[in-house]
Amino acid sequence: MKRVAMHTLGCKLNYTETATLRAQFTGAGYEVVEFRDRSDIVLINTCSVTSKADAEARKLVRQSLRRSPGAYVIVVGCYAQLRPEEIASIDGVDLVLGAREKFHLMEYLDPSLKKTGPRIAVDDIDDITEFGPAAAADADERTRAFLKVQDGCDYSCSYCTIPMARGGSRSESIARTVEHARDILDQGFREIVLSGVNVGDYGSGTEHSLYDLLLALLELEGDFRVRISSIEPNLLTDDIIRLTAESERMCNHFHIPLQSGSDAVLRLMRRRYNTGRFRERIDALLAAVPDCGIGIDVIVGAPGESDARFEEAYRFLTDIPFEYLHVFTYSERPGTDALDIEEQVPPEQRTKRNRMLRSLSQKKRRAFYQSQLGRTLNVLFEKPDDHGMIGGFTDNYVRVEIPHQPGIDNSILPVRLDRIEKGVVHGTLMARPAADAPYIPLPVLATLPSASS
Numbered sequence: 449m450k451r452v453a454m455h456t457l458g459c460k461l462n463y464t465e466t467a468t469l470r471a472q473f474t475g476a477g478y479e480v481v482e483f484r485d486r487s488d489i490v491l492i493n494t495c496s497v498t499s500k501a502d503a504e505a506r507k508l509v510r511q512s513l514r515r516s517p518g519a520y521v522i523v524v525g526c527y528a529q530l531r532p533e534e535i536a537s538i539d540g541v542d543l544v545l546g547a548r549e550k551f552h553l554m555e556y557l558d559p560s561l562k563k564t565g566p567r568i569a570v571d572d573i574d575d576i577t578e579f580g581p582a583a584a585a586d587a588d589e590r591t592r593a594f595l596k597v598q599d600g601c602d603y604s605c606s607y608c609t610i611p612m613a614r615g616g617s618r619s620e621s622i623a624r625t626v627e628h629a630r631d632i633l634d635q636g637f638r639e640i641v642l643s644g645v646n647v648g649d650y651g652s653g654t655e656h657s658l659y660d661l662l663l664a665l666l667e668l669e670g671d672f673r674v675r676i677s678s679i680e681p682n683l684l685t686d687d688i689i690r691l692t693a694e695s696e697r698m699c700n701h702f703h704i705p706l707q708s709g710s711d712a713v714l715r716l717m718r719r720r721y722n723t724g725r726f727r728e729r730i731d732a733l734l735a736a737v738p739d740c741g742i743g744i745d746v747i748v749g750a751p752g753e754s755d756a757r758f759e760e761a762y763r764f765l766t767d768i769p770f771e772y773l774h775v776f777t778y779s780e781r782p783g784t785d786a787l788d789i790e791e792q793v794p795p796e797q798r799t800k801r802n803r804m805l806r807s808l809s810q811k812k813r814r815a816f817y818q819s820q821l822g823r824t825l826n827v828l829f830e831k832p833d834d835h836g837m838i839g840g841f842t843d844n845y846v847r848v849e850i851p852h853q854p855g856i857d858n859s860i861l862p863v864r865l866d867r868i869e870k871g872v873v874h875g876t877l878m879a880r881p882a883a884d885a886p887y888i889p890l891p892v893l894a895t896l897p898s899a900s901s
């Protein structure tokens with residue numbers, strides 16, 4: 449049996465797409481092995497959001513050929529769509545597939561696996577309108593599954609290559625998404641993370657919206673919860689906020705890209721909101737869902753981010769409530785309009801600003817965790833570690849650990865958050881003697897009731 453080793457770079461969406469490609473290989477009789485193992489075929493699913501991701505892809509090709517010298521090397525993903533010739537010129541690459549072609553991998557794979565020189569199959573991105581399927585990707589061993597519901601983006605942020613690499617916004621239908629979700633729950637997953645490039649834009653160009661999709665998913669049977677991987681602030685509607693407040697199954701957690709806390713920089717980035725609108729959305733969210741965990745994406749060092757504008761952005765972030773930041777350092781991407789903005793930020797300033805925001809993020813996370821101590825929240829437990837502890841996330845995205853007890857793996861159970869040790873919250877498993885009774889601490893039990901019962 450031929451062996452395939454696969455590696456994914458970049459975002460959750462890439463992981464869901466790698467899962468689809470894995471299913472194609474296994475369906476065609478290949479054995480999928482660990483990336484570190486020797487194999488006959490190597491597939492690398494690339495990203496192109498930062499220049500580091502490009503370099504990483506090159507390094508992976510070289511490494512895999514050292515391990516498996518005769519392997520047939522396939523490169524797919526955003527970097528492949530954007531710079532196919534550049535990839536084909538890397539020594540040892542055999543096949544480069546674009547955003548559409550990767551979903552028809554078996555048609556392009558040379559069955560004899562003989563090297564006939566690199567082959568490139570990459571369509572013009574403007575011609576891509578169909579929704580490439582994606583299987584659920586394990587986030588943590590049958591606990592959380594990423595489900596691709598949307599692809600592409602119609603926005604035109606000045607620093608971003610994603611619309612060039614993935615094309616316009618398109619979505620899976622509600623009926624098919626519900627079918628996929630049912631299948632995911634049947635496989636034993638307890639949390640579905642809706643993924644896409646611009647998930648909030650789900651259904652654009654149709655009569656449906658993300659809110660409609662959420663309503664349909666929340667109707668499914670089972671003990672599960674739904675999380676949205678990320679949503680643009682302008683697409684976080686009052687309907688979605690209300691649904692989150694009302695539904696036990698919607699996670700009280702949103703990851704919202706801000707990118708800059710300076711209005712001038714947001715304008716240069718061509719984002720579709722200003723700081724006032726962002727703050728208004730955060731306030732609306734916290735008014736309806738006071739314990740909501742809020743994660744924020746920020747880019748530091750984007751063109752036009754002068755010292756004064758960064759200070760303004762820093763102050764904005766200091767003032768707003770959130771749980772954590774994902775801080776990205778701007779890097780120049782070929783073909784983007786941001787390259788034409790005159791005021792570029794020196795690399796050492798970018799690094800310094802990144803450090804400052806990471807440190808702010810740590811402080812905010814500590815404060816958020818502290819604010820949750822004493823509360824009893826539902827935790828989705830993953831797998832026990834080697835030290836007899838088991839951890840998981842609350843629905844508002846606090847990482848919690850407790851001593852492992854039999855039968856709690858992959859269950860959603862109430863835990864009282866007790867204390868923080870080395871950045872991790874430790875808690876006590878709780879139970880209710882009756883549905884409306886207060887929670888009481890639960891000593892070790894052999895079988896445990898579900899949180900939703």
Ligand code: SF4
Pocket residue numbers: 601602603604605608609610611645646680
């Ligand atoms: S919203 Fe902006 S940053 Fe996000 S994918 Fe679309 S163009 Fe890129």
